[in-house]
Amino acid sequence: MQMTVDLNRVGAKGAIAEAAEGKWGMSIDRDLCTGCQACVAACAMENNISFVGEEDAGYGRTQHWIRIERFWEGAYPNVKIAGGYQPMMCQQCGHAPCEPVCPVFATPHSDAEQLNLQVYNRCIGTRYCANNCPYQARSFNWRDYHTMPERGNMVNGKLVFPLHNQFNPDVTVRRRGVMEKCTFCIQRIHKAQDKAKSEGREVMDGEFAPACAQACPADAITFGRIDHKDSLVSQRSNEGRGVKHLEDLNTLPRVTYLKEG
């Protein structure tokens, strides 16, 4: 006999979030993920994420919005990577632990997209949200990495940063002292929604993808509406291999991981 627990009954807030319209979600196939870091690079390029340099990177200050985790299983020679590579990013929880703890409402829940927003210019840097994130998916701007003098060139007595030319104007460049995290490329969601609206239609499944899913050479990442049962991401999430991370915490994550094998 199989017992099923209706998560919607678990908590009022969770129920509201689960029943909401417009939920964007993602499925990640760990069988396909090759750990190649293309998603990490694409994310960094799309979202103006700063690199932090060797020392800070080793000290746990990387700004990656998505990281690829791997654990070992067994001992030589029967050692293998346990369960395959595991990309980890903000799970856009329906019942997010990061949201209630911010004293200034810098981490609200978006009703329209059902995402956990991070309002950079409201953030005062208490870092409570990051502490309370069970997925450790948030990164903090410990300094103005983008404008570190050693990254610029002196041109006519003025410091210029050629790398800034690459910045995506759709995404804010965060200054130090604020928290940031994966946004599911909300700028792309909005662009697609605006385009669809101007053409008088709904956004189609697969019409756009966040930078990580777009780059992924193995097509391990699928993005779409998880409140639409026929979307590709819903189908993949429900095909039987899907698991959610730390589901017992009742965070109602929007990312489904597909097991190996």
Added chain:
Amino acid sequence: MAVLSKYLPGAKKAREDHFEKDDPRQYLMHDPIPRGQMNEMVMESMHATSWKFWMVFGILSVLVAVCFFYAWGYMIAEGLWVAGVMRPAYWGIFLVNTVFWIGISHAGTFISAILRVFKAEFRRPFTRAAELMTTFGLIQAGASIFMHLGRVWLSYWMFPLPNQRELWPNFHSPLMWDLLAITTYVLGSTMYLYLPLIPDLAMARDRSTGWRKTFYRILALGFRGTEGEWRHLHTAMNFFAFAIIPVMFSVHTIVSWDFAMAMRPGWSSSVFGPYFVLGALHSGMGAVAIVLFIMRYTMKHMDYFIRKEHFDALGKLMMMVSFTYAYFIFNDYIIQWYGGNLATDNLLHWLEEGPMSWMFYQMILFNIVIPFAVLWIPKVRQTPWLLAVVGLLINIGMYWERYIIIPVMLTINNMPFTWKLYEPRIEIYLTIGTFALFLLFYMAASRLIPLIPVWEVQEGQMAHTMRKIGKANVSTISDFE
């Protein structure tokens, strides 16, 4: 007029020679001196300033300037990267300091308010010293919170100030509760410090000249000591003494909720509220012992006011608190361990075997084992420097406790891929800075306000008399109120 009678604390133990036999004058309350003379003694203790005082004062000023103001300014200018905070220890020593200083600040209120409410007579000479710890400790705690912020210049956004977009702060956030609780506590404890100070300020006003006279005149609010004024003052003090106790309990409970409300192994624990309150008292008592020791040996005439009996009583309190603390720590860890949750299990392994395990064991040693072992002994309790050492060890232990709860426990979370050990960097300087600032405030206060509540001591001395009941010589107290 009610008369309470009791045996003197040392009477039965007279044979053990720690108290001189049958001499009631060894107790402050039975060793009255004329009021004018006592007033002069207290005034002199404020004025008698040696070169040593100024040397220490100078060193502390430099430390404050460099380690507090310069270091903080440097951190604001450079960003938090100069500190050691990172993923996963997003919180570091700054919040350790906050919790620690709030803990220190507890003892002041506890000693003063609870003992006042329960009419514990030994409190009389050192309520002021303890209350000052509350106020000055809270200043350090508040400063540490602001140091911790990523964008401190926007910290006013935590207050519900009117703004264009009608944004409110988030009252769901434990940090918001924290802010409100600490603000209430700062205001309440400052009032509570100030009220009993008024008669002494008035006394000082009448015995000063020059700028001091102006200073005291303004602060004394024209107190003349009429019966009506005394009645109002007593009513107000009584009111605040009762009111500040629940505030005190709520503050540290709410501080503990910053952790207990979070979804983290090790933190999410229902015992954290009382555990933190007790922990706060534990460190606060230790701090009072240190402060009394320093006062007694550095300030003039203080050996008259602060005596063995006070250290003895404080030692007993410390022992009791340490027992209760042991109970709570047992209660916290046994449940975490028995639960067997994987993340918690990892955390306990980390505490027991990890590189910071020395801190964990030292915490147990200093907070439980040593107070347990030595505070039974009257000789230890009554030897000021020994009690101060025990107090210091308890404070180190309690600092470790907060350090373990914040950065060490933050190392372990649900995502083993991110576990990293926190190393303090500029935090060390800023911690030195807050300690120096606390001491500096205290030293300045010792020159400006009477550290001994003279009127309370005098009131007590008037109320105490020795009476003969049968063959026993009994100390009796008449109740003025």
Added chain:
Amino acid sequence: MSEKITRRNFLKLTTAGAATAAIMTGCGPASRYVTREPYVKMPEYTYNGLSTYYATTCRECAAGCGIIVRTMQGRAIKVEGNPQNPINLGKTCARGQATLHGLYNPDRVENPVRQGRSAPQLSTAQVSWDEAIQTVSDALSKTNASEVAFLMGTAPDHLFDLVSDLADAIGAPAPLRFSALSMFEAQATLSKAAEDLLGQAGLPFFDISNADVVVSFGANFLETWLSPVAYTRGYAKMRRSRPRTRGYMVHFETQMSQTAAKADEWIPLLPGTEGLVALALGKLVAQLKGISAPRAFASVNVQQVVETSGVSMEQLTRVAELIAESHAPLAIPGGQALGQSNGLAAAEAILALNALADNFGQPGGVLLSPLAPNSGAHRRPANAQEMSDLVAKMKSGKIKVLFIHGVNPLFELPQSFGFAEALHATPTVISFATFPDETALASDYIFPDHHGLESWGYQRSQTGVMQSVLSGSQPVVAPNYNTRATADVFIEAARLAGGKFAQALPFADEVEFIQSKIENLIARTDGSFIAPEINAFSAYFQQHGGWWASSAESDSLSAANALGKSLNVSSVAASIGENEFFFLPFVSPTLGEAGANKPWLQELPDPTTTVMWNTWVAMNPETARELGIENDDVVRIVSEAGSVEAPVYKYPAIHPNAVAMPFGQGHTAYGRFAAGRGANPTDVLAPSFNEAGDLAFAGMKVRIEKTGKQQPLSRLESRIGVYGEGMYEEK
């Protein structure tokens, strides 16, 4: 346009669709801190707030993936895969994504300079382009043609074609092209084996997507191998595209690479025994199938293979069973198997295994990569032997002028080749480097080429697709600096030199040259588009990002040739002495050969060790324990050819008798993000070659010395959480 984008300007600039996003993600104080440089020549066709997308070709490696670059206000913002390009079908790898950090790298050669071999500084002695062209022209016309050498990179192809034409016409030796990737992939060996067994030189296509058992012999096709994006797609399809069939993958490699980590079984073996294992597998498969072992496999002694390789009999039998029972097994020879002194035989043995499985020319098997348009002869990269010959020629003074473009031999060639001395012996060295790399700084002149995203060009597909593909490049932004296309420089210089030089390159400019090369495609009707004449064709070529045959092509292949050949793989994995280890350099999957100057690539954790910004020596923890070496202890790896120092990473998935080290770091120049960082494993490689002329780099014997120094490696992973350090460690 103002130099700082104020909040007001920022809002003005981001109109329409972008405005919503800008408001949502915040446009407050933070944006004040962004400084954008003035873009002096704003293209007229850009609209404020609207992006323009350009199709072009990625030049981070030679695979030729099509990319679409999003530009805004004349700046390249984001690289996205070109969904039409058959090589990558809209996907990119990390190196492709980070190519913008090359374009906007703060360390580029901004002007043509008279470098005067003043390494390690980039010279400030600027010259005008007229002088530069005069210099090139003089170097071409005033030198005996046989004493001119051209050394090119593996990308772009159009420049190589132009230089080849030029060299042909003036009678200079054919230009060489080289890259460390081709060296570490032992491409020449694979090409030679393919020629021997399949009848066509070049890189065969391994149809991973349709195979159901993939046996890879050190082929790291998920990392950098040949065409990684295409093969990663093949891998994904192999795993998940067919109902109820999940392809199975076995990987033989001495250390667990990223690709091996994705295999169902990783079987460690001693380097140099891959060919033997393939032969043994062939023999066992033949037995299992009940056929007599073909000649290729007849002579191998399986028991002996078990002894020398370290692969157990059970493992061999199980893999043989897998192959025998499979409908479409596929064996892939990788660089580490081929870069051995017995590499050619190993490559043939592994290909013969495919022949035994009868998958030549079959779906899920080995196919001939269709020749890209205008391939002519396959212009494969030079093997190490040829590079060594060039070095010898330079050293003996037979080369008077050396033109270098797109390759950095001072860094990529092993030090023991003596390229530094060879450069010294060459009177004139002209570099066309975009970045101030080691070789450029040791040149007489640097006449910087545009960055790949500022350039015209094309790149041929080599493998990875069953279509003939010519990926086209076009500038997506105007050149940022005073650089000039090297093709234009040669065309101008040739015109200036007159005579046969001018006749060799009778083009107005680079674009005309490219048009002349693609003109013949107009006649083809099987392509992705049809155009009546060259201008329209060129426009389509740019718009689509290239030209490709619209359907797959495959030739039938016979297995007879492969099976009939007697194969004899000599054993190289002889015993190793006390404190001797097999040394395995491999190309860093994130950095590739030239990624070290792109900071975001540096910040990407290595997929296997998660180390960032540095080089490590992967060593089995058991070995480390025996040697008394801890994590982060710097060790010196000493070979007959040289030594290199790097910190140790105790890597649980490497043969105890081997140490591995990534290639990609250890630059002494190449910009602030690369210089002085990490170590270069080629420093210990000795110039020994296999029969196909490739460097026998894998499994060289080295000694390990402790230095007593420590250097903490920056890892993304937690040593506590992943290795239990301080928690569950044995004390």
